[in-house]
Amino acid sequence: MGTTGNRIALVVGGSRGIGRAIALKLAASGFDIWLTYKGNHEAAASTRAEIEATGRVCETIPFDVASFAETEAALLPRLENATPDVMVYNSGIARDNLLMWMSPEEWHSVVSTNLDGFFNVTRQIVFAMLKAKRGRIVVISSTSGQVGQAGQVNYSASKAGLIGAAKALAREVGKKNILVNVVAPGFIETEMTAEIPAEQVLPLIPLNRVGRSEEVASLVDFLCTEPNMYIHGQVIGVNGGLAM
Ligand code: NDP
Numbered sequence: 001m002g003t004t005g006n007r008i009a010l011v012v013g014g015s016r017g018i019g020r021a022i023a024l025k026l027a028a029s030g031f032d033i034w035l036t037y038k039g040n041h042e043a044a045a046s047t048r049a050e051i052e053a054t055g056r057v058c059e060t061i062p063f064d065v066a067s068f069a070e071t072e073a074a075l076l077p078r079l080e081n082a083t084p085d086v087m088v089y090n091s092g093i094a095r096d097n098l099l100m101w102m103s104p105e106e107w108h109s110v111v112s113t114n115l116d117g118f119f120n121v122t123r124q125i126v127f128a129m130l131k132a133k134r135g136r137i138v139v140i141s142s143t144s145g146q147v148g149q150a151g152q153v154n155y156s157a158s159k160a161g162l163i164g165a166a167k168a169l170a171r172e173v174g175k176k177n178i179l180v181n182v183v184a185p186g187f188i189e190t191e192m193t194a195e196i197p198a199e200q201v202l203p204l205i206p207l208n209r210v211g212r213s214e215e216v217a218s219l220v221d222f223l224c225t226e227p228n229m230y231i232h233g234q235v236i237g238v239n240g241g242l243a244m
Pocket of ligand 1: 040142184
């Protein structure tokens with residue numbers, strides 16, 4: 001809870017795409033938003049303006065999740081005055097290539113943003129949540145982390161790693177009333193997937209369409225707000241039937 005008395009949701013990677021839809025949905029559910037991003041100030045300012053128009057507070061916080069030092073410097077001072085009730089770890093990148101051509105940079109940039117980033121952020125937040133004896137953590141993984149995807153050995157490894165990390169964390173913090181779950185989207189229309197040709201993916205999707213960010217955000221919102229909640233340590237797909 002923050003100085004306004006409202007609950008706070010920390011949305012990591014909330015400036016664009018799925019994260020933006022999650023931030024807007026949680027704001028509509030009454031949360032003030034700590035919205036983090038890496039460097040797209042314009043997108044972050046636009047999302048903040050949209051949230052503020054609904055009457056909620058939104059703080060934009062730029063830092064690189066791949067850096068422990070930057071993450072700590074950005075979050076620790078804020079945690080002295082407030083504890084987020086909810087944390088959604090959504091930031092992520094893809095650098096696709098077949099393993100035989102993959103550069104060390106393509107491997108490390110993806111793993112450090114998607115997986116190290118989860119550690120770097122959660123390491124700051126979880127202590128405050130443990131002290132508060134409440135919290136909801138939602139980690140955005142991917143179908144690629146559940147089933148593997150050719151051309152995405154780096155991305156699939158990072159997203160599968162998130163599933164393992166979230167399940168282990170769920171075992172550590174469940175007793176303190178901190179619920180940890182994973183959402184695994186399939187193909188969702190965002191900048192990340194803009195270059196994937198629809199005709200290539202549609203035959204794989206039983207619903208015969210790609211998903212919308214709002215469809216991921218609805219599930220995240222449910223996991224963060226539902227009072228009757230016995231869902232913990234689970235991986236829930238939002239994928240139109242792509243993986244089942
Ligand atoms: P976008 O590329 O649209 O947005 C990514 C967000 O993460 C932005 O807010 C971006 O900030 C932030 N970000 C990226 N790198 C860093 C970093 N090093 N430090 C801090 N913030 C960072 O992605 P999507 O909305 O498509 O995807 C969101 C999540 O959902 C990702 O984890 C992705 O892997 C996952 N996902 C997406 C799917 C899809 O089909 N789109 C499918 C399955 C999973 P900035 O704006 O400053 O760059």
